[in-house]
Amino acid sequence: MINPEAIEKEPVHLERKPLLEVASQSWFLAKDGTWRHVSDLNSAFVGGSDEKRLSKFAPDSVLLSDSYDDPALEFFRVARSQSGYGPRPALLLDWAHAAVSPARRRAVLRYIIEGNQGRALADAMRANFPSWVPRPIVALLEDPLLAEWSDEERYRLILELGGHYLFDIASEPTTTTE
Numbered sequence: 126m127i128n129p130e131a132i133e134k135e136p137v138h139l140e141r142k143p144l145l146e147v148a149s150q151s152w153f154l155a156k157d158g159t160w161r162h163v164s165d166l167n168s169a170f171v172g173g174s175d176e177k178r179l180s181k182f183a184p185d186s187v188l189l190s191d192s193y194d195d196p197a198l199e200f201f202r203v204a205r206s207q208s209g210y211g212p213r214p215a216l217l218l219d220w221a222h223a224a225v226s227p228a229r230r231r232a233v234l235r236y237i238i239e240g241n242q243g244r245a246l247a248d249a250m251r252a253n254f255p256s257w258v259p260r261p262i263v264a265l266l267e268d269p270l271l272a273e274w275s276d277e278e279r280y281r282l283i284l285e286l287g288g289h290y291l292f293d294i295a296s297e298p299t300t301t302t303e
Contacts, residue, residue, distance in 0.1 A: 181232035
């Protein structure tokens, strides 16, 4: 099997480059039953904490099928490391617009305050809010999606989404000498 460790060992390492080139062109089954290029797929089982956050709101068409076992997941890891994987904020915004369940919508909002690209997603959302985001934005403070969030998390989300004007941020008074 091809996995991160095996590809560095004798005799496989002699064929490392061509194996990685072929692996980078692999297609895998997505949760929705379609076949997708490895660079288009996310997996909560393969990636780090950021990918786990992304996988909570990514559509099934970009989530790796649950049918893969550990050796297949290891091959997926190798293939994707060579594929140019990396969802961009515009794609994340598309996922946010497609979020239909409360869990996925909550995950979008959580990603904004915890994800590696959270600020970039918030920037993209300010220009094109999904229809499920209440308007005015201050309505999120009382939205059931955030029922279990702390006040600090709610305020941070509002700030990230452009609601800074809603808060009276104290500043030191300025004095002028005449």
